[in-house]
Amino acid sequence: MKRLPTISQYEIFKNRKRILNNPLPFHNENFEKYGDSFRVRTGVTKTAVITRNPKLIKHILQKQNRKYHKSPLQTVDLAKYIGHGILTSNGKHWRTHRRMVQPAFHKKKLQGLLGTMLNAIHKELNRIKPNKEQDVFPLMGDLAFQVVAKSLFSRSDIQEDMEKLQAITQTNQKMLIREMRQPYLKWWFSVTGMIRKHLDLSQEGQSLLDRIIEERILSGKEKDDLLDMLLKARYEDGSPMVRQQLIDEVLILFTAGHETTSNALSFTLFFLAKNPKAQQIVFEEASQFDSENGDIMKHMLQLTYTKQCIEESMRLYPPAYMIDRVSIEDDEFEDKIIPKNTLILMSVFELHRYRNFWNSPGKFIPERFNSENKKDVHEYYFPFGAGPRMCVGNNFAMYEMILTVAEIIKKYKVHTSLDDLEINPLISLKPKVVPLRFTNR
DSSP, X not given: OTTSOEEOHHHHHHTHHHHHHOSHHHHHHHHHHHOSEEEEEOSSSOEEEEEOOHHHHHIIIIITGGGEEOXXXXXXIIHHHHOSSTTSOOHHHHHHHHHHHGGGGSHHHHHTTHHHHHHHHHHHHTTOOTTSEEXXXXXXXXXXXXXXXXXXXXXXXXXHHHHHHHHHHHHHHHHHHHHHHOGGGHHHHHHTTHHHHHHHHHHHHHHHHHHXXXXXXXXXXXXXXXXXXXXXXXXXXXXBOOHHHHHHHHHHHHHHHXXXXXXXXXXXXXXXHHOHHHHHHHHHHHHTOOSSSSOHHHHHTTOHHHHHHHHHHHHHSOSSOEEEEEESSOEEETTEEEOTTOEEEEEHHHHHTOTTTSSSTTSOOGGGGSTTTGGGTGGGOOBTBOGGGSOTTHXXXXXXXXXXXXXXXXXXXXXXXXXXXXXXXXXXXXXXXXEEEEEEO
């Protein structure tokens, strides 16, 4: 890996403002210049490998996953704000808690939450203002947050608490991005008290969750929601999850669970607004979906084209646009030695738009994901990651997105005046603004 083309620390510093604002064009320029993998020097002795090579990505995430851990970017930097849950931990700690959390997201368990999801979706969609241009991104953010909140807590009297928690997670994310993209200023963030201020905010959010969890335990009531499932989870010795760990897992479900979904929904609605033919097919399909009667799961699984539109949207704008790993022992890939402690950043964004693997990669073509074509794309498509650490909530997110898109398009035609979206790559890939106009059908 040391023989890869290397971008100097000076070059990084020279482009610091571009990288802080949006590193993706900088990445693309260097992929086009140097090939599928290159190194960046992030310090006097520190380097990172950035790759879009699908074979290397599968090697790291699947075939040799035990030789790689999540990097300190997540296990230290992100964890200090959202705790040490399954998203931000490694090794035995991760395996133990993944095993405990996984059953809560089994398809049969999720089937029981579909009604709760739909109720939360319907309530939030009442905020759509027909015949008036509206930024749909904050609306989808609130919707996704409320779906997670209701699925976790089955309560309607904690709106104020949830809004406070949402504000805290968004504020802390902005701070973390500054730390990650401006590592040379970490000393300044520390001495000025900026990091301490955001850590105090994180503690406030954890205290809020602790109170809600305590109220559930004292009530003695079973709600059959995600919190109940986590409270019933047991370690191998039969003991329940310790309180701090429970808070960490719940906080991560909020942070990861609502954000990636709201991003993907916003992008999908934009693409449907830009593609009336695709929108019409979704409408015809959704018109057959009766969310008020019958088996929601059975009906939802018939919304195949709606799902294809979401999958294609996540190809073009994958919420988890960059995946990080660090090698915990020496490894070998093809003719390259990967030494222990090599930081590797895998660009899902670049892979999903790589012309070597996708025809017309910049175009929105949902048919790529129909049953005939889908088998050809799985080698180059990682919207939820891959391997043992694939997102535990991928089915939850997909069900929520299918239901939301179907309910919107069934009721409204969606239009936009924008030719293209401006993106905002933070921890996940966000749009800056998504102005849409809804007209009643």
